[in-house]
Amino acid sequence: MELYELTIHELKSLLVRGEVTAEEVTSSLFERIRKLEPKVAAYISLSEEAAMEQARSWDQRGYQDTTAVIAGVPIAIKDVLCTKGIRTTCGSKILANFVPPFDATVARKIKEAGGILLGKTNMDEFAMGSSCENSAFGPTHNPWDLNHIPGGSSGGSAAAVATDESIAAIGSDTGGSIRQPAAHCGVVGLKPTYGRVSRYGLVAFASSLDQIGPIAKDVRDAALLLNVIAGYDHRDSTSVPTEVPDYQQSLVEGLEGITVGIPREYFIEGLDPDVERAVKDAVGVLEALGARAIEVSLPHTEYGVAAYYIIAPAEASSNLARYDGVKYGLRSRERKTLMEMYRKSRSEGFGAEVKRRIMLGTYALSAGYYDAYYKKASQVRTLIRDDFLQAFKQCQVLAAPVAPTAAFGLGEKVDDPLQMYLSDVFTLPASLAGIPGLSIPCGFTSQGLPIGLQILAPHFHEGLALQVGYNFEKNTEFHQKRPPL
Amino acid sequence: MKITLDEVEHVARLARLEVSADEKQHLTEQMNRILLYMEKLNELDTTEVVPTSHAIDLHNAFREDLVEESLPRKESLENAPEANDAEFIVPKVI
Numbered sequence: 157m158e159l160y161e162l163t164i165h166e167l168k169s170l171l172v173r174g175e176v177t178a179e180e181v182t183s184s185l186f187e188r189i190r191k192l193e194p195k196v197a198a199y200i201s202l203s204e205e206a207a208m209e210q211a212r213s214w215d216q217r218g219y220q221d222t223t224a225v226i227a228g229v230p231i232a233i234k235d236v237l238c239t240k241g242i243r244t245t246c247g248s249k250i251l252a253n254f255v256p257p258f259d260a261t262v263a264r265k266i267k268e269a270g271g272i273l274l275g276k277t278n279m280d281e282f283a284m285g286s287s288c289e290n291s292a293f294g295p296t297h298n299p300w301d302l303n304h305i306p307g308g309s310s311g312g313s314a315a316a317v318a319t320d321e322s323i324a325a326i327g328s329d330t331g332g333s334i335r336q337p338a339a340h341c342g343v344v345g346l347k348p349t350y351g352r353v354s355r356y357g358l359v360a361f362a363s364s365l366d367q368i369g370p371i372a373k374d375v376r377d378a379a380l381l382l383n384v385i386a387g388y389d390h391r392d393s394t395s396v397p398t399e400v401p402d403y404q405q406s407l408v409e410g411l412e413g414i415t416v417g418i419p420r421e422y423f424i425e426g427l428d429p430d431v432e433r434a435v436k437d438a439v440g441v442l443e444a445l446g447a448r449a450i451e452v453s454l455p456h457t458e459y460g461v462a463a464y465y466i467i468a469p470a471e472a473s474s475n476l477a478r479y480d481g482v483k484y485g486l487r488s489r490e491r492k493t494l495m496e497m498y499r500k501s502r503s504e505g506f507g508a509e510v511k512r513r514i515m516l517g518t519y520a521l522s523a524g525y526y527d528a529y530y531k532k533a534s535q536v537r538t539l540i541r542d543d544f545l546q547a548f549k550q551c552q553v554l555a556a557p558v559a560p561t562a563a564f565g566l567g568e569k570v571d572d573p574l575q576m577y578l579s580d581v582f583t584l585p586a587s588l589a590g591i592p593g594l595s596i597p598c599g600f601t602s603q604g605l606p607i608g609l610q611i612l613a614p615h616f617h618e619g620l621a622l623q624v625g626y627n628f629e630k631n632t633e634f635h636q637k638r639p640p641l
Numbered sequence: 642m643k644i645t646l647d648e649v650e651h652v653a654r655l656a657r658l659e660v661s662a663d664e665k666q667h668l669t670e671q672m673n674r675i676l677l678y679m680e681k682l683n684e685l686d687t688t689e690v691v692p693t694s695h696a697i698d699l700h701n702a703f704r705e706d707l708v709e710e711s712l713p714r715k716e717s718l719e720n721a722p723e724a725n726d727a728e729f730i731v732p733k734v735i
């Protein structure tokens with residue numbers, strides 16, 4: 157076994173026993189990165205020198221007496237989180253030279269827990285996209301088939317974990333941006349409950365939806381990493397001041413007494429037969445482990461795409477007003493008047509999808525249209541949220557596909573934004589409701605592309621989703637498969 | 642038609658974006674397709690439904706108004722496209 161193949165929990169025990177050093181592991185990862193990046197392009201920036209220095213410094217301190225949970229463990233962070241002194245581009249030309257003077261809370265927590273930052277991963281510009289093709293730095297390639305998309309927007313993070321170019325990674329999820337790329341790359345991804353993790357220092361996209369979470373090689377690692385980043389932060393007033401449980405305690409064997417709801421509306425026309433088969437087989441595995449499966453209904457599922465693609469662009473149009481070429485970011489050379497400076501800087505700096513969403517959002521919020529669009533969508537959001545609350549009266553968790561198909565081809569949907577939006581149909585409702593969702597590998601298509609199982613749980617019950625995922629994983633081998641590269 | 646070329650021009654101005662004639666044409670077509678799809682929401686009667694702006698039951702988050710350390714001026718100005726020792730520089734406003 158190569159060092160770069162280790163999980164967090166395996167690496168931790170090897171470090172404690174003194175069988176490897178963080179320096180060895182980190183340099184094996186950078187060798188792996190150098191070998192695979194020309195094909196995969198998972199990273200935007202690397203931080204090799206600082207990472208090696210941090211690794212050596214942890215090796216010197218030793219791992220016997222530390223309370224730092226991920227001491228000496230190399231981690232990649234999506235380029236949407238501010239990292240002090242390390243360029244943070246958000247996948248955009250407008251922030252191509254932005255070097256944050258502070259750390260996002262999640263980046264700080266990872267550092268304090270002993271994590272070693274390998275670099276910043278690729279993403280759709282401002283996290284807007286489902287394929288990583290909207291990155292100003294070029295797309296990431298799906299490690300299972302380089303002509304396919306890795307998913308998005310956290311495609312770089314998911315690909316880096318799938319290719320063993322990192323031990324684990326951090327992503328962000330506004331409408332599926334952790335769960336969908338994790339599914340498409342065959343790794344584990346968790347979107348926590350809205351409010352569970354501080355967004356301080358996360359470049360804002362849609363503030364009522366954005367949430368940060370782990371992407372990992374197995375469920376145990378995802379649980380471990382969630383504990384590192386979760387918790388109240390006075391710098392993010394939407395973070396929730398409730399206690400964070402030890403998620404390792406959720407990883408207990410057996411699913412007796414757990415009822416799994418299968419939402420009928422997630423098995424519709426357009427669902428790929430390979431995906432349907434894999435998800436149904438997965439439910440069979442859960443039943444064999446003691447869970448009871450029942451059919452439930454989430455009747456407003458089909459309205460999720462329309463509601464989300466009004467709410468998210470509306471919030472984005474407001475959040476992205478800050479890119480004005482004054483305090484940071486790109487400023488156009490043509491700037492005779494203030495207005496010209498704003499318009500030219502923004503038009504040169506933003507890519508096509510970001511402009512499209514700013515336009516849609518500005519339109520939806522403009523005089524005369526607010527009630528017809530934003531208010532209407534927010535009302536439908538209530539109906540979608542209530543669907544989940546009703547369903548969770550009958551079951552503890554829901555099991556469903558993450559996406560209707562496996563990863564589609566690069567370039568297949570770039571010219572058809574509506575088709576791209578519709579591919580998010582199964583991840584958007586949970587985002588609108590604010591509930592946690594776990595994506596775990598549950599099979600492969602006949603073309604050999606990974607398929608993801610989505611496990612949704614009630615607000616603040618990440619532990620339940622992790623328990624179900626852990627048991628599935630212990631009894632299957634999909635998560636151990638690696639792409640042939 | 643949900644949105645016309647002129648409206649797209651108007652919205653672009655509101656959004657402080659500049660769009661070329663080609664872009665405007667393209668955006669108008671795409672936005673029309675997308676907005677037409679949004680019509681779907683009108684299948685639902687929502688007259689009695691309270692809108693959700695926040696998915697979690699969290700209300701005003703108050704904290705003590707304490708003075709904390711802030712970024713030094715030099716660091717705050719470091720990412721500015723144009724600045725002197727103390728200020729951001731912008732084109733003449735008045």
